[in-house]
Amino acid sequence: MASSDQAVVTEFFAEGHDHSACREAALAAAEAICRTRGMRFTRLRRRVLELIWDRDYPVKAYELLEQLRGERSGAAPPTVYRTLDFLLREGFIHRVESLNAYIGCGDPGHAHPVQLLVCRHCYKVAELADDDVARLLQQKAYARGFAVDAAVVELEGVCPRCGG
Amino acid sequence: MASSDQAVVTEFFAEGHDHSACREAALAAAEAICRTRGMRFTRLRRRVLELIWDRDYPVKAYELLEQLRGERSGAAPPTVYRTLDFLLREGFIHRVESLNAYIGCGDPGHAHPVQLLVCRHCYKVAELADDDVARLLQQKAYARGFAVDAAVVELEGVCPRCGG
DNA sequence: GGATAGTTTGATACTATATAACATAAAGAG
DNA sequence: CTCTTTATGTTATATAGTATCAAACTATCC
Numbered sequence: 001m002a003s004s005d006q007a008v009v010t011e012f013f014a015e016g017h018d019h020s021a022c023r024e025a026a027l028a029a030a031e032a033i034c035r036t037r038g039m040r041f042t043r044l045r046r047r048v049l050e051l052i053w054d055r056d057y058p059v060k061a062y063e064l065l066e067q068l069r070g071e072r073s074g075a076a077p078p079t080v081y082r083t084l085d086f087l088l089r090e091g092f093i094h095r096v097e098s099l100n101a102y103i104g105c106g107d108p109g110h111a112h113p114v115q116l117l118v119c120r121h122c123y124k125v126a127e128l129a130d131d132d133v134a135r136l137l138q139q140k141a142y143a144r145g146f147a148v149d150a151a152v153v154e155l156e157g158v159c160p161r162c163g164g
Numbered sequence: 165m166a167s168s169d170q171a172v173v174t175e176f177f178a179e180g181h182d183h184s185a186c187r188e189a190a191l192a193a194a195e196a197i198c199r200t201r202g203m204r205f206t207r208l209r210r211r212v213l214e215l216i217w218d219r220d221y222p223v224k225a226y227e228l229l230e231q232l233r234g235e236r237s238g239a240a241p242p243t244v245y246r247t248l249d250f251l252l253r254e255g256f257i258h259r260v261e262s263l264n265a266y267i268g269c270g271d272p273g274h275a276h277p278v279q280l281l282v283c284r285h286c287y288k289v290a291e292l293a294d295d296d297v298a299r300l301l302q303q304k305a306y307a308r309g310f311a312v313d314a315a316v317v318e319l320e321g322v323c324p325r326c327g328g
Numbered sequence: 329g330g331a332t333a334g335t336t337t338g339a340t341a342c343t344a345t346a347t348a349a350c351a352t353a354a355a356g357a358g
Numbered sequence: 359c360t361c362t363t364t365a366t367g368t369t370a371t372a373t374a375g376t377a378t379c380a381a382a383c384t385a386t387c388c
Contacts, residue, residue: 040355042365061345074367081346082366097261098316100345100374115301117310130304133297137279137319140294145324146281152262154316155301160309204384206336226373238338245375246337264345264374 023053058101119159187217222265283323
């Protein structure tokens with residue numbers, strides 16, 4: 001575990017996890033990052049990121065849409081998907097492929113490999129963000145002449161709280 | 165690479181890859197496996213597996229449906245999805261999560277970890293099937309108290325033929 | 329060989345997920 | 359202020375997957 005970036009591991013599964021503190025930190029970070037990158041952290045974008053962090057479970061696009069509809073007159077699928085695309089591009093959220101859902105990134109602004117632990121019981125998701133894993137995958141692929149640009153790594157199983 | 169199961173690596177990206185030979189072998193294997201497991205390798209199931217192997221690219225469910233419609237009167241989405249579920253359960257195909265598509269498994273009948281190399285240029289997919297990777301993922305998750313049941317590992321990048 | 333229990337497929341309807349295309353509005357640069 | 363770019367609104371459509379019940383098939387047992 002020597003070289004793993006432990007700072008990134010969000011202790012999502014822990015009893016004491018203060019999700020609302022994470023939320024505030026993530027929103028502040030997103031705002032700051034947008035400022036330094038010259039991107040616009042608009043009300044819509046902020047609001048969608050808030051809604052994602054409001055739950056500590058993966059959120060689906062159409063759940064977000066439904067919530068937005070209570071707040072904005074003309075919210076439609078593109079409203080949500082475009083905003084999700086932005087948040088993904090900027091690294092503020094991650095997409096959980098195996099659930100078609102989205103979670104807030106616990107460490108926006110620091111590039112890190114993304115590996116997700118998905119509890120099949122409570123459906124919470126934690127980030128592993130392990131450099132050793134990323135490196136091994138890269139090496140193994142390279143040995144086949146394959147140059148890796150991006151990786152989807154999602155481990156389904158049982159989290160410690162659910163008796164993993 | 166010591167402990168990796170090299171037999172499983174399909175050389176999908178190689179020039180000389182004889183896809184139709186793979187196809188025939190896979191179909192014969194599926195038939196034999198069904199016999200030993202007491203499962204029914206019905207005409208529909210065989211046909212869908214054939215259609216998947218007919219292309220050497222990942223195939224989408226609705227492409228299969230369209231082709232089936234030319235052959236069977238009443239083919240409908242459930243026809244395809246139920247058959248895909250069967251083929252997945254028996255390990256004859258793999259689902260590519262990042263493409264919502266399906267590929268034939270190059271080594272049905274032998275349990276193996278599934279890691280996919282997805283070329284973003286030609287869209288071909290190869291199996292890595294590396295035990296070291298599976299083991300490392302398991303270890304890293306276990307260190308967080310997480311018990312892994314299944315893994316989605318898909319590496320997107322450029323294959324050797326496309327200049328990776 | 330016929331009853332029957334289990335499995336597979338047919339058929340209809342529906343839900344869920346995501347994108348295309350074009351119009352309008354808002355923000356930043358000169 | 360006006361021009362350009364970026365963001366959002368709006369309508370329509372494409373793609374992906376599931377629920378439900380009925381009919382047909384298969385294997386088995388008597």
